[in-house]
Amino acid sequence: MNLLALPAFDDNYLWMLHNGRDAVVVDPGDAAPVVAALDRDDLTLAGILVTHKHPDHVAGLRTLLAHPRARSAQVWGPGDEPMPVPVTAVRDGDHIALPTLGLDITVMAVPGHTLGHLAYWTGAVLFCGDTLFSAGCGRLFEGTPSQMHASLSRFAALSDDTQVCCAHEYTLANLRFARAVEPHSLALAAHEAECLSLRERGLPTLPSTIGRERQINPYLRCDQPDVIASAVARGADGRDPVSVFATIRRWKDQFR
Secondary structure, rough: OEEEEEEEEEOOOEEEEEEEEEEEEOOOOHHHHHHHHHHOOOOEEEEEEEOOHHHHHOHHHHHHOOOOOOOOOOOEEEOOOOOOOOEEEOOOOOEEHHHHHHEEEEEEEEEOOOOOOOEEEOOOEEEEEEEOOEEEOOOOOEEEEEEEEHHHHOOOOOOOOEEEEEOOOOOOHHHHHHHHHHOOOHHHHHHHHHHHHHHOOOOOOOOEEHHHHHHHHHHHHHHHEEEEEEEEOOOOOOOOHHHHHHHHHHHHHHOO
8 A cells, every 4th residue: 555645735745545546535625736646646536535624625625526537536524514525424433445445444533623623544544634743733723622632642542553644744843842842852852853854855754653653742741741840830730631731732822
């Protein structure tokens, strides 16, 4: 199976899985890079997975579905968020079968960034939309800190080797903040150097892995002493992981 990160806009990635014949794509906010990949590799689009309603994730759907290689593609997404095209609504715990790709995809409801936000897990790859970023997480536009903390905790419980396919190239900015939260972390310093090298060569910092995120992502580390101490210094209740999470998320919103 081939996993492709298709750059779009300023910092988006549209993710594609394909086996050399059929493909599935996640969050095609822009149809052009998807069409280019389908044509270049002579692929048929078997399915489209949508995580949430924001335009940079859905604006390319109508154009993409009009392309000859995509006209038979089924679209799955949240049933309680507005979509520009009809979708097959899926909910937490549902399974999406794509037999031509040999995939059985588990749907995860992960409210926080938006209330209807979904993630998709293949057993080896997690498509997390704007809920989880490498060394970071999405802004809470609609959900509560408790909801987002619970959503991220579900991701943290996946196996360490799960590939994490985030929708934006925010890693270096997130790492700068993560180092402010945990200034003595050797794992953060080493990963920042690696990511700087990747970006200097024009390469993506993604996918990450759950194992790596558990080492470097402050939002998955709200039970760790240095993260707790940084949050408590800003008024958090150090006995409550949700309070720790909410405090560092607010801090990040103002971090420059």
